[in-house]
Amino acid sequence: MKGMVFTSFLEMVENKFSLDVADQIIEASNLPSGGSYTSVGTYPHNEMIQLVVQLAERTGIPVADLVRTFGEYLFTQLIAMYPQFIQEHQTAFSILRKVDNYIHVEVLKLYPDAELPTFEYETSEPGTLIMIYRSSRPFADLAEGLILGCIEHYGENIEVKREPMDEGTAARFVLTERK
Amino acid sequence: MQEIEVLRRQIEREKKARKEAEQIAEQKTREIYYVNQELLQLNDQLEELVKERTAELSLARDEAIEANRIKSQFLANMSHELRTPLNAIIGYSEMLKEEAEDEGVEGFVDDLGKIHHAGKHLLSLINDILDLSKIEAGKMDLYLESCDINTTIQDVLTTVSPLVESNGNRLEFVILQGVMRTDITKLRQILFNLLSNAGKFTKQGTVSLTVSLEAYHGKPGVSFCIQDTGIGMTPEQMDHLFQAFKQADSSTTRKYGGTGLGLAISQRLCQMMGGHIAVESVYEQGTTFTVWLPSSGSNPDCESVLPEEGSQSYLDEGHNTILVIDDDPAMLQLMQRYLSKEGYAVIVARNGQEGIRLAKERRPSVISLDVLMPGMDGWTVLTTLKSDPELAGIPIIMISMTDDRNLGYALGASDFLIKPVNRDKIISVLDKHIMERQSDSILVIEDDLATSQMMTRMLVKEGYRVIRAGDGRIALECVAQSIPQFILLDLMMPNMDGFEFVTELRKRDEWRSIPVVVLTAKDITAEDRMRLNGYVENIVQKGHWRREDLLEEIRNLLIGARTNR
CATH class of the missing domain: 3.90.1520.10 (H-NOX domain)
Structure with missing residues (x-):
């Protein structure tokens, strides 16, 4: 999965919830990448699943709702990067x-x-x-x-x-x- | 404290992410660099490859040009080598045949005729193949000159009519009076091809030639329409009509003969001259070929067809006058055509009384007299003329359907001919009775012994004195000793060739007026023509000439030279 999806996701968590929540889900997920992402890199999509599952546990919002909301957010990010x-x-x-x-x-x-x-x-x-x-x-x-x-x-x-x-x-x- | 710890971790992650990004960037840059290197190398290789290929192609092209040049050279040499001996075969067989005829050795006449015919056939095959090779190699030069349409067509008709008529065909023609600028030899070749084809593929029918003025795309020109009532062609046969080596049907070759090259050559010649050939045909009903040629050569707008003025104006005193007495208008026309071309002035009389009157008035050099005429017959005319002391000296040649030569000679006729009379015969008989020619001497310059002897025999037979020279140098000595009235010149000779010879000849004023005709087996190039231009009267290709034509030309030039003196 492209790094840009991860960086956007964490950005959304930081903005919609808090820096703290973002840090918690990273720490709890025990990620091979250690939770450091760059938009030009590529990472296993399981890391995204783990992060989303952790976020759902912490916020009590269903995974599907979280992912759909992230999709809406990701679209705004994408068109900002590729306005053409x-x-x-x-x-x-x-x-x-x-x-x-x-x-x-x-x-x-x-x-x-x-x-x-x-x-x-x-x-x-x-x-x-x-x-x-x-x-x-x-x-x-x-x-x-x-x-x-x-x-x-x-x-x-x-x-x-x-x-x-x-x-x-x-x-x-x-x-x-x-x- | 908790917050600081969170931020520290975040910074750590960001740092790590940045390093990773930098590594990825480096990696990508490296990849791009290597791909770029590969592309550069590929580009170099491609350029190298293009250079190699270009060099190969250029070499192949040079080789092809050289091969083509060698081929052309080979063809030119071959044509020379083949035509020279063939020329001797044809000339000798023709002469021997005539001798056999004169001496009444009938057994040989046929066989010699066959040799002569086969030789001419072989020659025409060789000429066709060489012509086509020349056209395809772009080596065929055009020699545009002013051409009298009527004369040219009459020439072609004279040649082709025995061929056409041999199949029981009637030959009809409508000719135009006028002048066009074209390559006469090639026009003749085209018309001869088409007319002889028409004759070949038609039996008991009609072959007609119609010449008319016709503009094509605004360009003035002359159209020659050759129509026959022969076997015709199917659309499939017409498809590959103009292709070389293809007759309408391969069985055609066996049945009708020919190389199958005639039409291909005619078409290419037409195209070279800026014209075209069209064909229409209905199977089993007949074929029409239409040749159109610009009247001003391939170069447009320079000259158009001019009506000819006073075509009979050359009836002047310098010429020998022949009186033809015959009641048959066709015969009169024929004689007029034959004889005027020989440079004679011709007077015609339709009956005996008119003949006697004209004989008294005009005092002709020779009289040709028909025997069977209504009213006063030939015998009476002959007796009347011979009893007039003023006219008795004029040689009279009797022409008759029946062989009464003993009566003729008894009444004082000089010669006796039996109808039908061919052109050669009548002319040779007339020549015999015109004394003036006897003093003419001709210098034959030719290194090939067989050809030289053949020319000599041919000319001696016509009553000329012949001097022979084996090359240009010897010839100059001959001219210095005694000036000939006429020179027949070969081009390719050892020591001094024909080109050098004419150059030398034209340096002396008293030699400048001697007419020179070049007779060569060499393929004449435009450059050769330039070198000879103005120095010689005509260039005749060995193998392309006919004995009668050459003799006629010699006679005309001698008459011309006499008139100038």
Whole structure:
């Protein structure tokens, strides 16, 4: 998992909770990296799971909610670092449709070792976008948070329904524009 | 205390993260450096490779150019080597055949005719192949000159008509009076090709040639339309019509003969001259070839077709006058065509009375007289003329359908010919009776003994005196001793070649007016032409000339030289 996800996560914990909480979850997680992350590095995704589990224990908030909230936060961080993606797209559907075949392609140019999830799209119905998430890791919640963060950024009125799929690492998101 | 501890840990983590980031940055920089090095090396290798390939290609190109030059040189030499002996074979067989005819050795006439025919066929094959090689090597030069359309076409028709008519075909033509600027030899070659093809593929039909003025894309030009009522072609056959070595059908070669190169050559020649050939054909009904050539050569806008003025104006006193008495208009026309080309002034009379009147008025050098005529017949005319003391001295040649030569000679005729009479025959008989020619001497300069002897025999037979010289130096000595009326010159000779010889010859005023015709087996290049230009009257390619043409040219030049003196 890219270091940028870790640094953003800890930043969020520091801002939304406290420096203390951030320190506690790091210390409690017994991480191989020792909890020191750089955005250009790559780290085992289990460290993220451990940090999230520790945070849930300490705050009493369910893991899924925490991860989804982090996804929304991560989106604001991403567009701050790569504003060109936002400038090129006028709507949430437009940028979401580009995640798989454009944004991830660009990510791989910078980080050839990045292991990225895939998205399949269905656009058969007007006003509806279906995204099917597949990953080697169970981070569908993070994907949901990112989608929500994107919709919020564009200020659009879009309903997101998540349908679980057979595999634990896959999910189907049905995005519908509300009239 | 607790807070300080938290901050310290955080700083520790940040420090570690920074170091890691720095390491990653270094690692990435190193990677980029090595990749860059690899790229540079690859680039160098590529440049090296391009250089190598370029050198290889340039070498291959040089080799190809050299090989092509050697090939062209080889072809030029071969053409010389092949044409020289073939020329002797053709010339001797023709002469022997005539001798055999004169002496009545019928058994030999056929065989000699076959040798002659086979020789000419072989020559035409060699010429076709050489022509095509030359065109493809870009070595075919154009020699543009002003060309009298009517004369050129008549020439071609005279040559081709026996071929066309041998299949029982009728040859029709509509000719245009005018002048165009073109390469006459190549125009002749194209027309001869197309007309002989038409004749070959048509039986008991009609072959027609129509010449007309026609502009193409605004360029003035002349269109030659050759139409036949022969076997025609299918669209598939027409597809590969102009390809070399392909006749419409390979069985065609066996049935009709030929190299299959004629059309390919004709088309390329047309293109070289800035024109084109089009073809239309209906299977089993006939074919039409249309050749279009610009009237101003390949260089546009320099000259257009000019109507000819007074084509008969050369009937002047310097020429020998022949009176032709015949009731058949076709015969009169034919004789007029044959004889005027020989430089004779021709007077025609359609019946006996008119003939006698014209004989008294014009005092011709020779009279040709038909026997069977309505009203006053040939015998009566002959008797009347011979009984007039003023006219009795004029030689009279009787031309008849029946062999009454004894009666003819008894009544005072000088010669007796039986119809049909061919051109050569009538001309040689006429020549025999025109004395003036006897004093003409011709200098033949030729190193090839066989050719030299053949030319000598041919010219002696025509009544000329011949002096022979084996090279330019000997020839100059001959000229110094006695000035010949005419020089026939080979180009490639030891000691002093033809080029040097003409240069020397033209240095002396009294020698400058001697007409020179070059007869060579060498392939004449544009440069050669430049060197000879203005010095010689004509350049004749060995193997490309016909005996009659050459003799005719010699006669004309001698007449011209006499008139100038």
